[in-house]
Amino acid sequence: MASANSVEPAAAPLEEPAYLPATVQSAVKILVTGPFGVGKTTLVGSLSEIAPLRTEETMTAAGAGVDDLTWRTDKTTTTVALDFGRITLNPRLALYLFGTPGQQRFWPLWDDLSRGALGAIALVDTRRLEESFDVLGRLEEQRIPFAVAVNTFPGSPEHPEEALREALDLLPEVPILSCDARDRRNSYDLLIDFVAHLHSTAVLELQP
Template sequence: MTPTEPLAVGVAAQSAVRPPLPVKLVIAGGFGVGKTTAVGSISEIEPLTTEAAITEVAAGVDDLSHTPRKTTTTVAMDFGCITIDPTLKLYLFGTPGQDRFGFMWDDIVEGAVGALVIVDTRRLDDCYAAVDYFEHRQVPFAVAINAFDGKVEHALEEVRWALDVAEHTPVVVFDARERGSVRDALLVVLELALARTEG
C-alpha cells in the first residue's frame, strides 16, 4: 500500500457517511385542501402538527361545506421530512390555510427552494392567495390538484386558466393520501427549483 492509499480510503469513507443535503419545501394552499394529510402521508417521522379543534366561532368563519367531517385546523404549521436518496433530504413545512394566520407565512417560507400549492377544484378561490404569494416573491412552485374522492372537477388547463399561472408553472393531479403520489408531486417542485438554479 502506498502512502497515499490510506488517505484516499479515508476521504472515500467520509464521503460515504456525509449526511444528505437538507432542502426546505413548503406545502401551501387554502383551508382544508389536504396540506396536513400530504405531510403526514409522506413523512418518515411522526409529523409535527399544530392542529386545534374547530370551534363554533371558527366554523362561522371557515367554509366547511366541502369538508363537513373536518374537525381540526392547522393554526401554526405542519412539519415532516423525507429522505429522497442518500444525498438529499426534504424538510416539509405546511402553512396554515386561513387568512387570519397569513402573518406566519414569511417565517415559514424563508429559506425554502420551492413550494407545492395544493388546490381543491371545488373551491379554487381559496388558493388564489397562495398562488399570488409565491408569484410575488418569485419562489418556484407547482400547483397540485388534490383528487378528492378520486376525481377532480375541472381539467388541468381549465385550472391553469382560472388561476392565471404562467406556462412554466407545472399543474399536476395528485392524491394527498397516497405516499407515492405526494412524492411525485414534490419531485416536480424539486425539478423546478433545480432548473431555476441552473438557469
C-alpha cells in the same frame, strides 16, 4: 448536475430513521401550502419518514362563522402554526417539509415559514379554486418557485390543464400536477415530479 431521473429515496417514506444519514450533505426547505382544508397536513404526513410535527387544534363553534366548511363537513381540526416533516430524497439530500396554515388570520406565520424556502407545492381543490388565489399571489410576490398540485377529493370535477391554468391565472412555466394526498406512493411521485421541476429550472442541484 445529475439527471433528475437518478433521484431515488434513501429510505422508503415513513420508514422512520431517527437521525439523518451521515451521508446527507445538504437540506432543502419546501413549503406545502394552500387554502384551508385542502389537504396540506395529510400530504406532509404521507411523505414524512419521521413522525410529523403537527399543530392542530379542534375547531370550535366560534370558528364556524369564520372558516367556510362547505365541502369539509367532516373536518374537526385545523392547523394553527405549521406541519413539519422530513424525507431523505437521496443519500446526500434531505427535504424539510413545512405545511402552512390555510386561513388568512394565520398569515403572519406564513411569512415566517416561507423565509428561506427553495420552492412550494401549492395544493388546490377544484371544487373551490377561488380560495387558492391569495396563496398563489403571495408565492408570486415572494418569488418562490412553485407547482400547483390538484388534490383529488370524492366528487371533484376534472378540468383540462389549460382551463385550470386560465382559471388560476398561472404563468406557462408553473407546472400543474395532481395527487391524492392520502396515498403515500402517489404523494411521493408528486414530490419527485416537483423536485425534477426545480432541477430542470436550475433552482436545485441534485448530487449524484
